[in-house]
Amino acid sequence: MVSVTIKQVAERAGVSVATASRALSGGRGVRKANREAVLRAAEELDYKPNAVAAALRSRTTRTIGMVVPLISNPFFSTLVEEVEREAELGDRCLLLATSHYDPEAEARRLRTLLDRQVDALVVIPCHQERSREAFEAAARRVPAVQLDLSVDGTTASWVGVDNGAGILRLVDHLVEQGARSLAYIGSEPTDSSARARLDGYRRASARCPGPADRVLLGDFSLEWGRAAARRLLDGGAPLPDGVVCGNDTIALGVLRELSAGGVRVPAEVMVGGFDDIPFAALAEPALTTVRQPQDRLAAEALRTVIGMLEGGAEPNRRVAVVPELVARASTAR
Amino acid sequence: MVSVTIKQVAERAGVSVATASRALSGGRGVRKANREAVLRAAEELDYKPNAVAAALRSRTTRTIGMVVPLISNPFFSTLVEEVEREAELGDRCLLLATSHYDPEAEARRLRTLLDRQVDALVVIPCHQERSREAFEAAARRVPAVQLDLSVDGTTASWVGVDNGAGILRLVDHLVEQGARSLAYIGSEPTDSSARARLDGYRRASARCPGPADRVLLGDFSLEWGRAAARRLLDGGAPLPDGVVCGNDTIALGVLRELSAGGVRVPAEVMVGGFDDIPFAALAEPALTTVRQPQDRLAAEALRTVIGMLEGGAEPNRRVAVVPELVARASTAR
DNA sequence: TCCCTTCTTGTAAACGATTACCGAGATCTA
């Protein structure tokens, strides 16, 4: 498979390769007649520039590296999609790698991406402590930003959602809808989001006129949602008017268990989630939730690294996007 | 950010760059003492090979390009994940691009990936006719395989699921469970999968002892599933014992509407889907479905292109993986 | 001992672009 090179284009256009290169990239400092001759020759020969060669010499690959724990998680896959879309707008490509929640694999993938000379990195760190060293090492070499999750004890750039503000909106909404008592079903604070949501609930619960101190912590699974809901049902204590869930998966489990226990949602208990996963709108009843604005997160993340790349923007930028509340049937009194 | 080059490694080890290069890549044809000296020097200097330079000279980037219609679709995102995992096993990276179901965008992305000298391409073509030209052009330049969907009228490589066999299994299962009449709710045959499933149903319906000629075609959405189920309910004709759905999303809509109409599943009507999306197992009742073995599909796809790359395997390989049936509550009599 | 392999090694030429530098005209200014 022999490819047309810039040399052949230059030859056909009757100019040197230097002029051809200039004409093809921007065209500044090239007389109009020559520029047109070069472009015509390129067209006629169906010239395709070799991006690898250009990258070697210009020391920039126009490639963004991204490392995520898992691609198939719908929340992450949406982030990947939006980062890719945003990258393409800047005429860049996405080199994607998975850590499978293994900090060592994550470190290896980061190194591989650096070896491939990515211009910048967008990372969803898989572990709040053990991801730190590799991420910081990578961030010393190229502009890098953490997306969604953040590792402990670093000042490196991060873009994510303001979890506290999101929980606050949900709590306010429940109170507006008439809830006088609340409970929180979430995950143990094993990652930065889980902790921020729990802290957010603790702060927000002051807005509730009645008792709001029941907090059940497990993991982010549907099964835990069911188990926790069962505990509420079996507890003997009166059910809260509203249940704030740490994410939608938990909330779906809660809905399922409450309905199995004969409790009507939202009439007896209102339920709210966090994330707005695709199925939230399809649940019965449709789930009120805090929407993570993935498109804005991705855009901000890319803007952050590109800013560091081009403008030399400040390297320690922390952006917390305030999420919006999506009110649906599960909280409609 | 100055990097250590192989030249410095060679110098420190007291050999030429050629020897250093040989020692670092495989080490064949290098005396043991020298090889060790080189490796030690590389270690001490924390040498990181520049993959771009290596790619330029060796004319191979160890990169797989992948173009998908959408990353956030859970079926596609799982395929992406598995392709990435498989690529990593062969020490390759994944350059990922999205077509957003636009054939022109798809063509542009393919060209970009080729400019970047990917070694091979895995493509989920977004349109059965209008994807053809660009895909075939790309396939003439590097090993390329279509994944899941296939464009019309090409003999190029393809790896996907045997839709007909999958539908057949589902029909056989329903008949075994006692269904004597069937209906099919699917999508108009606008892509190769939709057509193969519809054809598969028409062939398989001969296995049904009673009437099985009700076929309702719309699109692959939950809404269409609800609408079609409503048509069955309102039609006046007796309900079929089993409903075969073109995919799980439709099946979830059918479940929802039947339950809203007071029809018990599976006691009165059994329902089966196709794909085994994550939510299928969580539906009420849990949905029987035909599982797409995404890991095997991805592995086969990569094996196909790598085979063409390395072994010069036949360029027109069509692999139809037979899917397995996952029997759950929605068909348990 | 001599010839013929087989190993190792270094030199230097790729790979295909971008770009520093310089010189030749063209244009402008006084």
Added chain:
DNA sequence: TAGATCTCGGTAATCGTTTACAAGAAGGGA
């Protein structure tokens, strides 16, 4: 018209590897 400035284009270096080639060293068989 001379000198300064600007525009444009070519030569050649460069990016950091891999690899073709040639040559020297070592080993083996007759």
